[in-house]
Amino acid sequence: MDYKKLSQDILANVGGESNIESVTHCVTRLRLKLKDESNANTDVIENLDGVIGVAKASGQYQIIIGKEIENVYRAFSELFEHSKLQGEVEADQLPEKPKGIKGYLNNALDVFISCFTPLIPVIAGSGMIKVLLSLLVTFKVLDSNDSTYQLLNMIGDGVYYFLPILVGYTAAKRMNVDIFIGMVLGAILVHPTLLKLAGDNSATYTSLAGLPVKIVDYSAQALPVILTVWLAKYVDTFTNKISPNIVKIFLRPMLTLLITAPIMLVIIAPLGSVLGDYFQVFSNLMNQWGWIAVGLNAALFPLLVLTGMHNALIPLIITMFASQGFDAVLIPSGLIANIAEGAAAAAVAVRAKNKRTKSLAASATVSALVGITEPALYGVNLRFKRPFYAMLLGSLVSGCLAGLLHLTAYSFVSPSLLSLPIFIGKNSNIVTAIISAALAFAVTFAITYVMGFNEEQNT
Template identity: 40%
Template structure:
């Protein structure tokens, strides 16, 4: 695939550079914020060689490329920079659209825009923690040695300093100076404040404002709200500060106003929201532990298809892992990903043309590794019945895994290569049950897809049969 040619064709069919506000990418998608959605020629884009499909979700036009998306993004950015209408290139999409979006679309766009750039850092830290568990499990490392201690705090770093990472990313999203935003995140986990919280000694700000003693490490909701409000405070400060002293007065005003707001009002409010979310998750897990794995096992293909998977899951997962040390959503995504692979393999087995067979097997393999979009858009959704098989297999396997209380112990993408994230030192059966649920999901998806193919003459013809 010629990425330069593909990027040119994409640009032409979204209305040219003058119709692009911003662009970024995740693991498989080129995500573009456009000014006028009416100028997008979706059918032409979907038909391009190298494009698996597209979806308009959360205020973004998302083009599914697959694992080559990074190269396409670089070529696309180069095309934008080469035009007379320069477009700001950032890792995070800013909400600067001319058209008003719905509140729901704005929320999805915001959460996705904040967390997508953080995934490499979160995943790296999570895999370090997983590696440490493996080394300890097989007695390949001394738990009292220096290496163990270094890897332990290295793996914990991204999660402990999550408010800082989120603050920086949210600042880019809300158009606040990211370093000022990071400073606000650092306030929440400053050692002095952490000590005050640990000592449980109530303190007042300015003598009359009670500071809520909350542990903000690893939290995400409080700092998102803080940065959102800070962006408005900063704009007002910019508007009213005299030009001669704006350079130092503007950040001072923003920071000084936000200190009491963050520690007395917004931070505690966000903390309570997080606690409420945690209580809901705990209640579900206490009374019907199978619900979340069932829902996400069956419906994650739809979440991925609509581009909502990051916005819906990341805050939930981080909150759950921070509070409980595990989450129950991960196993749902694992069995759903494996089901995508099983269905695609069934299509490949029956397909008569080399092109379809090759696409089905290759995309099925990547789905088993956790990258499902090629199988989802290139095979299973395209032929419809395999997509149904994926949802059924994922739901049944998720239900079984939920009944068996399979937990994901740290955050990371789910696939065969990341199965160690299901290793629970206190319960060796956790990983075994995760593997069993995955095997069941693959077999069910494969059998169901095969059955659907044999019963559907039209589908047989689509796959090259007579």
């Protein structure tokens, strides 16, 4: 694939750099925030070599690339920045169109998700360290009381404990705030003094200039710092204006922190923790629904992928792992949905007579089984329609079966055949994971094969 040419073609057909507000990416998609989506030539982009499809959701124009996304994103970013440096019109020089309530909600959701998306690789890497530790303990290589285990476990947990600092960075970068202000605000939330103020009496409140400050363990909480960085954006603009140039280098950040940090500790952080508690209530509710929740979420997951909304689950999944240390619903249902997507494509590969269709479906099967489902979703199942419906039904049925087997994830890693060890823990093991994946494949393959499809459609 010629990444540079693909990037040039995409840039030309989304309305040029002047129509782009921001560029991000997830595991499979180039996510653009466009000033005017009507300027994008979607039909042309969908037919570019290397593009699987286009989705529009959460205020983003999402170009689905697949496993080559890192290379395409790098090439596109370099091209985009170079074009801006050539003196062409920058995105922020154009007036924004009125958004309306829906637009503001989409923008808020986009900001919220984008604060987590850059952290996914390091969270997944930390999760795999936890998986490795679980395997080492299972095979008696390490004992959980050993200092080696404790230190390696600390390495795996570090990303969760200091999550407010990491999110402070990503939120500040996303909202165009001094990134070090964002990181310091996150650091304040995890400073040990806050918990020490509880004292021997386990007090729930202390005071700041007579104002009540709720004592909460904010490690692994992200929402408070996101909201505070949003406030800091406006406070910093104000302090920058009133600070004389001769002392601005220290007065501006000093005033920004003195204004925003107390508001965070007194109002925003406790409010954010309450909203985080509602996340936990939702998590508990899904856990109580058990196998039904897994089945329903497995059937819903491909629809979220189709609309590009699956990343909206990331904050909830992170909250679940940070608060309870496992996920018995969302990641297990994601595994089932991914395997089912591949199974439906495999059935198409077996039944198809056209060699090109067979080859495409077989390749998409392998991709889906290792966690990249877009080739199977857009290139095969959705294209022939009936395999898509069969995949949804197979996800529902096999998701319920996985729930009955108590399939539980103990690390946040994208679920696939390659990451089955994440399901090793108290309530499930590698055998449970293998059986659940096998059932998902067999059930969905059988349903798809029986339902069949019209091979002449879109061939």
